[in-house]
Amino acid sequence: MRGYTGECLLIPKRDFRPWWKRIIWPPVIFTVARAFVFSCRYGTVEIPAGMPTDGASVPRPMRWIFPPVGDYLRAAVVHDAALKQNPRQVADEIFLEAMLYDGVPEWKAYTLFGAVRLFGILKERIG
Template identity: 45%
Template sequence: MGEFFDAEDGGSLRLELLSVDGRDFSLLRRIGYRSKRYDEPFVVPADLETFSTDLASVPRVFTWLVPRIGDFLPAAVVHDALVDEQDYLGPPVDRAEADLIFREAMIGLGTGKVRAWLMWSAVTCATMWDGRRLVDRLALILLVGVVSILGGLATLDFLDVWDVLPWMGQRPWPEELAGGAFFALVIPSALAATWGSQWPAGVIVGVALAFLLHVTVVLLALYLVYLGLERLVSGRRVR
């Protein structure tokens, strides 16, 4: 695995952050990372005009599963720098390679492998969406769209609102649950083939979405209710 270090004196990592606006942060001290993939280390500058980070870029509705801070925090800071070639010193890497370094660094910091692969898959989605290849965007839309639609239809079928999916049908509920779980694994895995070399991330994203779809919808609805209530009580936020 790679190794983090203090770029000021070469010693152990010291991650010192300065809040810019409560969401973005700059470094008070340069940090470095030596990846097993490269001979030359990556160094993130301590300069507000050069680099800032929002830590782990996790939407608030998903922070119950992956918090914005944790043992992976130094890896998130380095990843934010690597996705912009102007924000670090070190060998040039493309965004997909930066995502792999992010995963490597998280595991090296002691982040659980399940969480590390989940977070790598999440940033891979962002890479595919922000990239220049239209085919990557279409593959992402296809997987998320199909899994979301089938998840909704499976729910309606399970509740006997609409009998539409052949693997559900009018069966005892344990059989319907088993059939739904089976296809929640098979269908995303098949669609992930459209992701090319990133297919492992596609499998993880698709399966996670299939199994967490209902939880996500409920939490999103509650979060929107909270935002509406906050706006009503506190008024428009001035940053």
């Protein structure tokens, strides 16, 4: 069966950095409050309680289009956990499947999927 088992409950983390760092690099950091699981064609991804996540890792100039906490937030949390349990390409596919399962519009899901694939390829080549 595909889908979620449990609820994605996130707690915002306090940021103790100096005020000027918070303005320049605004924090979007959460802690998963309760463990949950996402089942998909690649198997299951276990998201443990206590796992830190930054939501969707969107470059700052693009955040006005895709904020870190959009309708794809739960899929982004799954992606963060999937990266620790799978190769990057599989984790990216899981991200796409989770977004589509969550009802994220296809144009947005495929745009975000393309962005994470491109970032993954660049990260592998650059190091």
